[in-house]
Amino acid sequence: MKDTVITVKRKKMEIITLIVCFISANLINLYAIVRYKTSYTELFFMLGYVLILTAALYILWTVIRLIFYAIKRPKHI
DSSP: OOOOOOOHHHHHHHHHHHHHHHHHHHHHHHHHHHHTTOOTTHHHHTHHHHHHHHHHHHHHHHHHHHHHHHHHSOOOO
């Protein structure tokens, strides 16, 4: 079985991507709070939903990257 190595650069990039997804999910939550004029305590009470949205955004971004890399990869005959 072939060993694979995940570089430090790749790990940092994935952590940054996850942080960006988390911040985006929080901004979406904040927009909903302002839009529907609810209490700002919802930022803390809806943290579970924010984490689920973070995971969904991360998975969506990963699928988009996989499709991009599959298209970009040179075809072997």
